[in-house]
Amino acid sequence: MKRGPRNSVIFEPHHDAVIRVAYAPENYGTNRGVSHAAKVLSLSLDTVHNRAVALGICVPGYKENPNWTDAENALLIDNAHKPLQTIRCALIAAGHRTTSVAAIQRQLRQLQISQRQERTDAGIYNPETLAPLLGLSASRIRQLIQTGKIKAIRDKQSGEHRITARQCKEFIVHYRQSLVAHKLDMYWLVDVLTGAIK
Known part of the structure; x- marks a missing residue:
């Protein structure tokens, strides 16, 4: 590997070929992937990635194609x-x-x-719609309603429980220890606690 001014790497066509092969989708995560290319070329992963960006193989900040299906x-x-x-x-x-x-x-x-x-919340939930927001199951929400930890209103027509954003806020404030932080919808939580959803 040749070095240029300021100890920069001078890439030759066969070096670029190794990097192109390493970034091919079928080689990702295999013994012919990016780590292998870095080892073969005696370069750091960052240097290989920066060259791949310069070649247009990947996008800056991503080690692979950022398009998600x-x-x-x-x-x-x-x-x-x-x-x-x-x-x-x-x-x-x-x-x-x-x-x-x-x-x-x-x-x-x-x-x-x-x-x-x-999301276009009206600020009124049933156990099924509230469950993913709190990171709990619908049956657990119903248990919390039965025990009185979550205050709810029973709809006279459908018989379903209705929980307002204010009742959700009261539950979160008083029983936050029963929630798991990484399961909560954090954006919804902030909106409820700040009063953006009423």
């Missing part, structure tokens, strides 16, 4: 409450391309922002 996004949304490594394994097991944990975290953040913008 609808199926991958659906899997992320369904597993958003799980640890990032578990989500990564679920993506691999479902046959999706392997992604870095950092890319998964960025995409989850983006999806949660989109979901918040799409």
